[in-house]
Amino acid sequence: MLHNIRVVYLKEMKEVLRDKKSLIFMVLLPTLIVPLMMHFMITFVTRAEKKARTETLTYAILGAEFLPELTSQFTREKGFQRVDIAAPNDIESAIAENKIKFALVIPEAVRQQNTNSRQVAVQLYYNNAAIAGKVRDRAANAIEKVSKKWRTQRLAELGLDSPQQQKHLLNPIIIEEHGTADTREVIGARTGGILPYLFIIFCFLGAMYPAIDIGAGEKERGTLETLLLAPVPRRHLVLGKFLVIFTTGITAALLNLSSLGLMLLLKGREVTGLLGEIVESISILDMLLVVIILIPTAVIFASLLLSVSIYARSFKEASAYCGPLNFFIILPAVIALLPWVQLNWFWALVPISNISLAIKELVKGTIDYRMLAIILASSFAVAAALLTFCTKWFQREEVLFRK
Amino acid sequence: MLQVKGLTKFFRSPRRKTRRQQDRPTHRGKVIYAVRDVSFRAERGAILGLLGPNGAGKTTLLRVLSTGLKPSAGTADFDGVDIVENPLEVRRKIGFLSDNTGLYGRLTAREMVEYFGRLHGINRAQLKHRIDELFELLDMTDFADRKNDTLSSGMKRKVSIVRTLVHDPDVIMLDEPTTGLDVAAAEAILQFIKSRKTDGKTVLFCTHHMHEVERLCDRVVVLHQGSLRFQGSLEQMRRDTGQTHLDKAFLTLIASEGSE
Numbered sequence A: 001m002l003h004n005i006r007v008v009y010l011k012e013m014k015e016v017l018r019d020k021k022s023l024i025f026m027v028l029l030p031t032l033i034v035p036l037m038m039h040f041m042i043t044f045v046t047r048a049e050k051k052a053r054t055e056t057l058t059y060a061i062l063g064a065e066f067l068p069e070l071t072s073q074f075t076r077e078k079g080f081q082r083v084d085i086a087a088p089n090d091i092e093s094a095i096a097e098n099k100i101k102f103a104l105v106i107p108e109a110v111r112q113q114n115t116n117s118r119q120v121a122v123q124l125y126y127n128n129a130a131i132a133g134k135v136r137d138r139a140a141n142a143i144e145k146v147s148k149k150w151r152t153q154r155l156a157e158l159g160l161d162s163p164q165q166q167k168h169l170l171n172p173i174i175i176e177e178h179g180t181a182d183t184r185e186v187i188g189a190r191t192g193g194i195l196p197y198l199f200i201i202f203c204f205l206g207a208m209y210p211a212i213d214i215g216a217g218e219k220e221r222g223t224l225e226t227l228l229l230a231p232v233p234r235r236h237l238v239l240g241k242f243l244v245i246f247t248t249g250i251t252a253a254l255l256n257l258s259s260l261g262l263m264l265l266l267k268g269r270e271v272t273g274l275l276g277e278i279v280e281s282i283s284i285l286d287m288l289l290v291v292i293i294l295i296p297t298a299v300i301f302a303s304l305l306l307s308v309s310i311y312a313r314s315f316k317e318a319s320a321y322c323g324p325l326n327f328f329i330i331l332p333a334v335i336a337l338l339p340w341v342q343l344n345w346f347w348a349l350v351p352i353s354n355i356s357l358a359i360k361e362l363v364k365g366t367i368d369y370r371m372l373a374i375i376l377a378s379s380f381a382v383a384a385a386l387l388t389f390c391t392k393w394f395q396r397e398e399v400l401f402r403k
Numbered sequence B: 001m002l003q004v005k006g007l008t009k010f011f012r013s014p015r016r017k018t019r020r021q022q023d024r025p026t027h028r029g030k031v032i033y034a035v036r037d038v039s040f041r042a043e044r045g046a047i048l049g050l051l052g053p054n055g056a057g058k059t060t061l062l063r064v065l066s067t068g069l070k071p072s073a074g075t076a077d078f079d080g081v082d083i084v085e086n087p088l089e090v091r092r093k094i095g096f097l098s099d100n101t102g103l104y105g106r107l108t109a110r111e112m113v114e115y116f117g118r119l120h121g122i123n124r125a126q127l128k129h130r131i132d133e134l135f136e137l138l139d140m141t142d143f144a145d146r147k148n149d150t151l152s153s154g155m156k157r158k159v160s161i162v163r164t165l166v167h168d169p170d171v172i173m174l175d176e177p178t179t180g181l182d183v184a185a186a187e188a189i190l191q192f193i194k195s196r197k198t199d200g201k202t203v204l205f206c207t208h209h210m211h212e213v214e215r216l217c218d219r220v221v222v223l224h225q226g227s228l229r230f231q232g233s234l235e236q237m238r239r240d241t242g243q244t245h246l247d248k249a250f251l252t253l254i255a256s257e258g259s260e
Helices: A002-017 A020-054 A068-076 A088-096 A109-115 A135-157 A163-170 A183-191 A194-214 A216-221 A224-228 A234-268 A274-281 A284-311 A315-337 A353-364 A369-393 B019-023 B058-065 B087-093 B109-119 B124-137 B153-165 B183-198 B210-216 B234-241 B246-255
Strands: A057-062 A080-082 A102-105 A123-126 B002-012 B031-042 B047-051 B073-078 B094-097 B171-175 B202-206 B219-224 B227-233
Touching (some): A002 A194, A020 A194, A068 A080, A068 A135, A088 A123, A183 A353, A194 A216, A194 A234, A216 A284, A224 A234, A234 A369, A284 A315, A284 A353, A353 A369, B002 B058, B031 B073, B031 B219, B047 B058, B047 B183, B047 B210, B058 B094, B153 B171, B153 B183, B171 B183, B183 B210, B219 B234, B219 B246, B227 B246
Parallel strands (some): A057 A080, B047 B202, B047 B219, B171 B202
Antiparallel strands (some): B002 B073, B219 B227
């Protein structure tokens, strides 16, 4: 038995490794493309954020004479450049044409209101669709400085001179937060869902092309019939083929895992804050557990894909079936990305979703090991059932010689 | 020796029968008879021609004999080894080249043949010797290490033949082995088939070319619409039909009772 499986496996692997398309999905895409995309994304985000914090913001003030103190504050602030515009009606077009980043409109009534120590309202116009921008924050920060100065003055006029007294008056109750989750858990909960999604998708994509090639492809090329007539039980043939698909799927997932890990390790040192902490939060043991949990995932995908592929009459037909199958894989994998879905006994028994959620919990460092054992057991059971089905399927005349 | 006994193979029809199908004797209810109650023998050291128009059931018959498909009724045996009871042993005794056989394009000719040799359980040393011998015999050494995708049709057919014979089978079944080949390539293959006969092998040779039948076959079996129409020598075929040319004799057989 082992001899036959080994012969089939080695021959199929040789063909897979000589096939550029398979290598692209198995090696190139998970190893280089995604980490490179992430590298460029991180670089871009870091640069964009730095630019948003330091770029010179052009602005206009209408009614500057009604609140000279605020005007002076913006003049003193670094990173602001005033531009004159004629009328309030020009504000929106000036922002749209990028002549100014924001505009302040100070109504005449403000002068009187300020004199009477009343609350004044200035209008801030900016492009609130520019999500990455820091325009609002930076403008509001400058305004807050004037506001704070007035607040101090007004409280002093009321007889509250000491900063301590003012502080107590303004904030009679303060909240001292004590989050029970550690940083790793917080970060894992926010970002951990994307990792299983990537691993699962690459595991599937890495297995997909070789599966089509060694099932439907073999049928289309007219080599399957010849192979079936070798003096080898069909279950040996299917196991040899299955192992190749399993190898390519798990290789793609592991290459993605290693490549992302390496990239984050190197890149993580360059960036501070959230990303740096994500990198530090993933340990070698977590990685090992992720690898173990990916094994039944690869078995499930390999069995499913081989069954579909061997049923199809041609490469084209198999590709058409794999499209919807891809959707049914992505959907449960996406579950882990949803913030309100938590790993519980129900989700622990839902194939793919349980793997996705378990990897997320591993990243968070909050995995319940009893639940992990159940997930592994149920995943291996599903994988074994699908492999048995695939083996039986491979022995049916109407599947192998389908017209 | 090959002995076929009342072999029948039918398929379940997935669709409703058309009026034309209802009139055909191969269609019975919702099953389509590809081969019906066929019996014949093929002797050792003889070439048996398997003749019939397209759709006669030749390929299905060969698929059943080669254990690719299971018979619906009847059976066959190769030197007493039954195709239903012991399909793996039958596969060791036969070499089958189907009409639409393909090659692994990313493997070389040698790798392809080695693969099937290994699946037949031949050890490496024996396999190398056997492959060298067959490649020499069919004048294939020049392209033995070229990838199959780069080979001409004639070269590919030679690779397929070597693949069929790598385990030195007792019975060789060839389904239209010269189709699509030029004269030189076809001639090389016909010569090779003839040489198998002298080696004491049983050859089942399926073709549409009557000149090949005339040249190679000792006996013929004629199938039409899944049923056996004739079996015997070429001389007997001419005599029974009253025709001197084999083509005419064949057409007479398939035009008789029960044909469309």
